[in-house]
Amino acid sequence: MSPLEPLLSSPYVQMMRVRFDGHGDELTAILPYADTLVGNPLIPALHGGAIGAFMEITASAALLAGTRLAALPKPIDVSVDYLRPARPQDVYARGIITRQGARVANVRVEAWQDRRAAPVAALHGHFLIKPEGEG
């Protein structure tokens, strides 16, 4: 079973149609463009909340892929910087686990569209984790 299975079976993750593309130990999350992701049709730009949520999902995926967890990670706090408007097209993201303790992990995520070097948003946050085999 894929370690990402608990995330892929989440109704909200399915509704957002988030996919994952793994190569070795590198995991890229993909948010495929849909009209329902648009926040402001006049710019037009994707909804900041959709980008934030996508990055939270990416952080959970990075944690699930990194260690065997008994449950989905739960966000404790997240801080999102919006760097440029996200255009109506696919978004990609990758998460890096900055620190992982027995209960709490600190994760950083960057999301981009055309150029990885020009991210549309960045997130860092703390997540509550429950490693497998622990009470």
Add this chain to the structure above:
Amino acid sequence: MADDLQTLLDTLAPLLVDGSPHAVALGFKLERIEPDVAEMRAPYRDDLIGDPDTRVLHGGVVTALLDHVCGLAAISGLGGKHATATLDLRLDYMRPAEPGRDVVAIARCVRASGLFAFVSAIAHDGDETDPVATAAAAFMVTRVSQEAAEKARRAFGQISKVEEE
């Protein structure tokens, strides 16, 4: 003055949530928009559940709700005439929302001056004094956001023209 702003906000209200496809897709409803304050509701819906085992709404829904409602409070705080871009959004998830309950978010513009607005918000599932999450966000009037506001005004102008005819 405040009455004028309330009139302007009442005119904008139908656009502020229903004009945003993502807010519509998540079923968000505007509860009120007043000078410096906005309130919006996210419905409890099966397709917004994060973890099928606990049936708790996904944190991302609360993120989108707080992002949107903070933006509305910023627009109100800046006098209703400017469109804004989010600079940053900080969220603290105090506890999981109760399965089956809607989540309501209330945002207050703490300070707005010139190009910037600072907003704080809470999200709760029935009791304002027992929040599910809190947020702090900063907004800026940008060239891109102003161009969008100008387009909205033109579209609005066309709508009122049509109504007159």
